[in-house]
Amino acid sequence: MIEVTDVLTDPRWSPYLVGLGIGVLSWLTFLISDHPLGVSTAFARSAGMVERGVRGPEVAKKPYYQEHPPTIDWEWLLVVGLFLGALVAAWLSGTVRWVWVPDMWAERFGAGAGGRLAVALVGGICVGFGARWGRGCTSGHGISGVLQLVLGSWLAAFCFFAGGVVVAFILYGAS
Amino acid sequence: MLDRIRGSRRSQPVLGLVFGFCFGFLLQKGGVCRYEIIMRQLLLEDFTVLKIIFTAVITGMVGVYAMRGAGWVTLHKKPGSLGASVPGPLVFGVGFGLLGYCPGTAVGAVGHGALDALVGGVVGIMTGAGLYAAAFPWLRERILDVGDFGDRTLIDVLRPRSSWMVIAPTVTIIIAGLWVLERSGL
Numbered sequence: 411m412i413e414v415t416d417v418l419t420d421p422r423w424s425p426y427l428v429g430l431g432i433g434v435l436s437w438l439t440f441l442i443s444d445h446p447l448g449v450s451t452a453f454a455r456s457a458g459m460v461e462r463g464v465r466g467p468e469v470a471k472k473p474y475y476q477e478h479p480p481t482i483d484w485e486w487l488l489v490v491g492l493f494l495g496a497l498v499a500a501w502l503s504g505t506v507r508w509v510w511v512p513d514m515w516a517e518r519f520g521a522g523a524g525g526r527l528a529v530a531l532v533g534g535i536c537v538g539f540g541a542r543w544g545r546g547c548t549s550g551h552g553i554s555g556v557l558q559l560v561l562g563s564w565l566a567a568f569c570f571f572a573g574g575v576v577v578a579f580i581l582y583g584a585s
Numbered sequence: 586m587l588d589r590i591r592g593s594r595r596s597q598p599v600l601g602l603v604f605g606f607c608f609g610f611l612l613q614k615g616g617v618c619r620y621e622i623i624m625r626q627l628l629l630e631d632f633t634v635l636k637i638i639f640t641a642v643i644t645g646m647v648g649v650y651a652m653r654g655a656g657w658v659t660l661h662k663k664p665g666s667l668g669a670s671v672p673g674p675l676v677f678g679v680g681f682g683l684l685g686y687c688p689g690t691a692v693g694a695v696g697h698g699a700l701d702a703l704v705g706g707v708v709g710i711m712t713g714a715g716l717y718a719a720a721f722p723w724l725r726e727r728i729l730d731v732g733d734f735g736d737r738t739l740i741d742v743l744r745p746r747s748s749w750m751v752i753a754p755t756v757t758i759i760i761a762g763l764w765v766l767e768r769s770g771l
Contacts, residue, residue: 534709562665573678
């Protein structure tokens with residue numbers, strides 16, 4: 411017999427179960443919070459909050475921050491919750507481990523942290539810039555926009571993966 | 586009742602946290618906060634990421650459109666244009682391949698201790714978003730509105746008598762695609 415505790419400590423759930431769960435979660439956010447799942451706007455708000463802390467209140471007058479004010483909102487708290495949920499899930503499975511360099515990277519490019527962090531940082535900057543340019547990320551477009559059948563979101567989601575596939579094959583293709 | 590909860594300044598922050606907690610829990614249990622799983626998806630070797638996305642999409646689509654039909658929810662569509670929805674997401678995609686996480690899964694990866702997701706991911710994505718705020722007036726002036734097509738959906742374009750005449754075939758095609766993936770052992 412399967413116990414509830416076994417399910418909670420299982421490190422990997424079926425992707426279909428997880429997808430179903432995220433789909434149902436999106437019903438609830440639409441219904442109860444009148445909000446779709448999305449993550450990347452919170453990063454723009456955080457960037458604005460940091461910039462305001464460093465450079466002062468006039469930062470909020472930037473046109474982009476007029477449209478997306480640097481404040482803590484529902485989506486920002488969603489991202490805080492996302493971190494906590496992922497932490498608890500990993501903790502229950504016993505898979506929390508401080509790691510600077512993922513194994514797959516280390517096998518191909520060596521275990522030095524400097525190279526991995528430099529590439530990850532450049533990648534992160536592109537992700538942040540591109541997500542705001544494209545008005546959403548894998549959650550906002552890839553899940554929420556695609557499920558609403560929005561054409562721009564389907565196009566954006568395709569381009570996320572097209573760009574990612576090209577880079578992945580450049581990095582790991584011949585291995 | 587619904588309007589009262591939706592407008593509640595006390596409940597909504599808590600609900601945001603709770604929904605986020607569930608989202609992060611599911612992403613972590615699905616394995617998609619792992620660098621290896623995301624990169625092997627981009628290398629077309631492991632389709633966990635797309636299986637999760639497409640299952641979430643068909644589940645969400647049926648529920649959200651059913652609730653919309655009942656008048657319970659409104660859609661939240663982002664407008665698109667060739668100048669925004671192609672180059673931005675391609676830059677995102679390049680970053681996705683280099684970083685090995687997207688914004689949500691980077692935050693989730695920090696939850697299992699991935700420090701490259703913290704330094705490269707969280708710090709990098711915030712930096713990129715800040716740089717975008719600086720570039721925004723220039724891009725808005727020249728690029729963002731090129732080839733604007735608004736927030737049109739597939740239903741708006743095909744104009745069926747009922748939305749379900751678009752949703753049902755879309756769901757069927759996605760399920761068929763997932764079935765083919767499973768059959769091919771991917």
